[in-house]
Structure formats: structure tokens, C-alpha cells
Amino acid sequence: MPTYARLPVTFEKGAGAWLWDTDGRRYLDALSGIGVCGLGHAHPAVAAVLAQQGGTLIHTSNLYHIPQQQQLADQLIRLSGMEQAFFSNSGAEACEAAIKVARRYGHNRGITTPTIVVTEGSFHGRTLATLSATGSRKVQAGFEPLVQGFVRAKFNDIEELREIAKNSSDTVAILIEPIQGEGGINIPDKEYLSAVRELCDEYGWLMMLDEVQTGICRTGKWFAWQHSNIKPDVATLAKGLGNGFPIGACLVQGAAANVLQPGSHGSTFGGNPLACSVALTVLETMEKEQLAQHTAQQGRRICEKLKQAFADEAGVVEVRGRGLMIGVELDRPCGTLLADALAAELLISIQADKVIRLLPPLIISDEEADEIVTRLVTITTSFLSSEKAS
Ligand SMILES: *Cc1c(COP(=O)(O)O)cnc(C)c1O
Numbered sequence: 001m002p003t004y005a006r007l008p009v010t011f012e013k014g015a016g017a018w019l020w021d022t023d024g025r026r027y028l029d030a031l032s033g034i035g036v037c038g039l040g041h042a043h044p045a046v047a048a049v050l051a052q053q054g055g056t057l058i059h060t061s062n063l064y065h066i067p068q069q070q071q072l073a074d075q076l077i078r079l080s081g082m083e084q085a086f087f088s089n090s091g092a093e094a095c096e097a098a099i100k101v102a103r104r105y106g107h108n109r110g111i112t113t114p115t116i117v118v119t120e121g122s123f124h125g126r127t128l129a130t131l132s133a134t135g136s137r138k139v140q141a142g143f144e145p146l147v148q149g150f151v152r153a154k155f156n157d158i159e160e161l162r163e164i165a166k167n168s169s170d171t172v173a174i175l176i177e178p179i180q181g182e183g184g185i186n187i188p189d190k191e192y193l194s195a196v197r198e199l200c201d202e203y204g205w206l207m208m209l210d211e212v213q214t215g216i217c218r219t220g221k222w223f224a225w226q227h228s229n230i231k232p233d234v235a236t237l238a239k240g241l242g243n244g245f246p247i248g249a250c251l252v253q254g255a256a257a258n259v260l261q262p263g264s265h266g267s268t269f270g271g272n273p274l275a276c277s278v279a280l281t282v283l284e285t286m287e288k289e290q291l292a293q294h295t296a297q298q299g300r301r302i303c304e305k306l307k308q309a310f311a312d313e314a315g316v317v318e319v320r321g322r323g324l325m326i327g328v329e330l331d332r333p334c335g336t337l338l339a340d341a342l343a344a345e346l347l348i349s350i351q352a353d354k355v356i357r358l359l360p361p362l363i364i365s366d367e368e369a370d371e372i373v374t375r376l377v378t379i380t381t382s383f384l385s386s387e388k389a390s
Contacts, residue, residue: 007342014041017361017368019347027345030372034349035181035213035325035359038240038286045285046243046278053277061268068276072249075283079222081231082251086260087271091212091238092125094248095175097265098208098234099129101252102173103149104259105206109172117164117174117205119155121183121352124175124210133175135183155180156188158195165203173206173234174199178224181213181359184352185327187320193228200233206256208234212248213325216240217286217362220296220323227322240362243282247275286362295362298369299323302358305370309377315384317354324364328356328380337383346375356380 011019011027017040019027032038039046053068060066073085088094099116106114118124122135131139132147135155140146151168153160155176164171178193180186200207209232214224218240225232233256238248248270252259269275286292303321306328310316317329333353341348349357360372 007338009342016040016042017364025345027342027347028368028371028375029347030358030360030376031347031349032359032361033244035218035239036242037244038217038291038362039243039282040361040363043243043285045281046245049277049281050245050274053274056273058274059269059272062266062271066271066273066276068273068280069271072271072276072280072283075280076237076249076251079283080235080251081253082235083253083257084251086250086252086265087276088238088248088250088267089246089269089275090125090248091210091236092127092130092248093267093270094212094236094238094250095124095130095133095210096127097250097260098175098210098236099133100265101234101250101256101259102175102206102208104264105256106170106172108259109204111170111172113149113170114172115149115151115168115170116208117153117161117171118150119153119176119180121155121180121186122175122177122210123180123182124212155183155186156192158192158199161196161199165199165205171203171205173208175208175210177210177212178214178228179219179322179325181325181357182351184329184355185320185325185357187322190228193225194230197228197230197232204255206233208232208236210236212236212238213359216282217292217295218323218325218359220299221292224322241279241282242275243278245275245278247271247279289363291362295323298360298362298364298366299326301366301369302326302360302373305373306377309373310380313381313384315387316380321358324358324360324362326358327351328358328376330354330356330380330384332387334383337379340379340383341375344375344379346372346379348376 120135124130124133215237
């Protein structure tokens with residue numbers, strides 16, 4: 001189905017931060033397949049585990065014990081401080097699991113119409129429940145009736161959450177991204193997440209963080225909540241977890257643990273030996289190569305250089321980022337920059353009409369980081385000046 005308006009390019013192979021198209025042109029990948037390939041393309045450890053596990057055992061189903069799934073859960077729990085994991089095949093499914101945890105948690109407490117607070121500008125996926133939770137009309141339009149049981153608040157507005165808490169006894173949880181990715185790299189105030197944590201504790205809400213984009217070292221920590229010294233009750237993961245092999249996870253702890261019991265949720269493919277072996281290798285490689293620290297460093301490098309380069313550029317409203325999750329907000333819609341970037345052999349995305357989003361592989365070198373800056377500054381400056389002229 002024509003669900004995507006694709007750019008006119010076809011990639012044939014990759015290595016690290018680089019991709020080659022069918023004409024042999026080489027592109028610098030500053031998007032990583034939408035924040036997925038943190039270790040870059042064709043990483044040898046990932047290729048090796050795919051071949052090795054693929055030649056041993058791919059799938060058995062969750063009717064039986066799966067040691068790789070247990071090991072992956074153990075590793076995620078060690079890194080996150082959470083208690084239990086459910087494995088899915090995508091981010092939307094991980095968020096579906098979170099939504100089901102919140103609803104069952106509400107029912108267990110005698111609330112028959114449990115409500116989950118979600119925010120404006122959010123993105124949680126394309127299934128019916130997750131598109132209903134998503135704060136974008138474009139994602140929802142034409143798919144009504146939406147799933148009920150969500151109330152919407154402004155992102156980064158703790159006062160509005162306090163109002164909702166005072167006036168709604170059916171609210172059982174809040175679902176937010178620590179940094180909104182699809183919504184345009186929106187970073188909340190420093191105290192926001194800890195204020196949400198306090199509010200959740202006060203009212204018995206589950207704090208559910210959608211870390212599908214921010215998780216797995218993307219922001220310079222394993223999980224973005226670790227910048228705020230808090231822990232959620234529920235966290236969802238996907239994009240960076242399998243370096244391109246589909247896998248998602250929903251982690252729970254405290255009041256959210258043991259809410260789902262045998263028979264209450266499931267997945268045929270989720271947590272299979274192949275997916276879990278790949279994710280285990282991703283975590284092991286990131287830890288061995290200290291990619292969280294490297295990501296924080298490269299993120300600072302790119303942001304500083306972009307800020308310098310755009311200091312006198314009135315068309316650039318803001319450069320913002322955490323780790324290698326970076327946004328450059330312009331003062332005007334800039335969708336045509338996608339084609340300009342492609343012509344400059346650079347892969348980026350545009351979010352919320354005006355925000356250039358960079359999600360480079362976490363393994364980028366200093367030279368590659370600088371090359372991203374050079375190419376982006378060139379096309380952006382020329383875009384802004386040609387727009388002025390016209
Ligand atoms: C991409 C994304 C999703 C959806 O993940 P899929 O794997 O496409 O289903 C959910 N939440 C956030 C924050 C995302 O960035």
C-alpha cells in the first residue's frame with residue numbers, strides 16, 4: 001500500500017555510518033534508520049550472532065522456556081533497575097503492553113474505566129490504541145472511532161497534570177516520552193520528569209515512559225530517565241534494541257510488576273531466540289565500547305558546532321539535543337531540505353514541519369560527526385538564503 005512517500009533512492013549496502021545506493025553513491029547516515037542502527041550498519045558482531053543463532057534455533061514460541069529471552073531480561077533489568085520484561089516485535093506493541101498494564105492495574109484497584117494521561121505532540125505508534133494515545137491529528141485522522149480512556153495534557157506542563165490529578169479519580173497512569181522524538185525533539189524542563197514522578201507517587205498513578213526512541217544509549221545514558229535520577233514504573237523500548245532486527249520490550253517494576261499474569265497478554269514472535277540473541281549482542285557491544293559516554297560526547301560536539309555555525313543565522317530558532325538525539329528548529333517549514341540533504345549525500349529527517357532531526361549512529365567518529373555538521377550547515381544556510389530571496 002502507498003503508506004509512505006518515499007525518497008527517490010535505494011540503498012544496497014552499508015558499513016558503520018555510511019550507506020551506498022544502487023548507483024554506488026555513498027551517503028552519510030545521520031538518521032540510522034530512524035534511531036535504530038546505533039551500532040551502525042553491517043556491524044560484524046550483529047552479523048555474526050544473526051548467522052550463528054540463525055543456524056542454531058530461530059523460534060520455538062513462548063510456550064517453552066527461552067534462555068536467550070531470560071538473559072536479555074536479566075541484562076535489561078541490571079541496566080535499568082526495573083524488575084520484569086515483556087518482549088514484543090515493535091515499539092507500538094511495547095506501548096500496547098504498557099497500556100494494558102495500566103488498564104489491568106486500574107481494574108485491580110476497582111476502577112472500571114481507567115484513564116491514562118498522554119501529551120500533546122507525542123508519538124506512541126500506529127496501532128489503534130497507540131495512535132489514540134498519540135498527540136497528532138495527522139496520525140489519527142480517518143481512523144475514528146479512537147480507543148477511549150486517554151486524556152491529553154500539554155507536554156512539559158506539571159500544573160496541568162496537577163489539575164487533572166485533582167479532578168479525575170479514574171486516572172491510573174501517565175504515558176510520556178522523556179524527550180519527544182517524532183514531535184520535534186522536545187526536551188522538557190530539567191525538573192519535569194522528577195515532578196511527574198512525585199505526582200505519580202502522590203496519586204498512585206503508574207509513571208510510564210515511552211523510551212522507544214530515547215532508550216538504549218541514544219541520549220548518552222542507557223535510558224533517558226537516568227538523566228533525572230528517577231525510575232518509572234513502566235518503560236517501553238524498541239528502536240535501538242535490535243540494531244535493525246525487530247524487537248521491543250516493556251519493562252515494569254514496583255506496582256506495575258506482576259500485573260499481567262499467564263493468559264493476560266502474549267505474542268507469537270516476541271522474545272524469540274534470534275531476536276533476543278541479537279539484542280543481547282547489541283547491549284554487550286554498547287557496554288564494552290562504552291557507547292553511552294561516547295554518545296554524550298559526540299552529541300555535545302555536534303550541538304556545539306551547530307550552535308557556532310548558526311549563531312548569526314536568524315532563520316535558525318534553536319539547536320537542541322541530548323546525546324545523539326538532536327533537533328535544529330527553523331523559523332519556517334523546511335520539508336524541501338530532505339531532498340537537498342539527499343543531494344548532499346546526507347540522511348536526515350524533518351519533524352513537526354520545521355525541525356531538522358539528527359539521530360546518527362552512536363559509533364560515529366569525530367570526523368564523521370564534523371562531516372554531518374559541515375553538510376547540514378551548507379544545505380541549511382543555502383535553503384534559508386534562497387527562501388529569503390524568493
Ligand atoms: C517509533 C516510536 C514508536 C513506534 O515504534 P514502532 O516500532 O514503529 O511501532 C513508539 N514510540 C516512540 C517514542 C517512537 O519513537
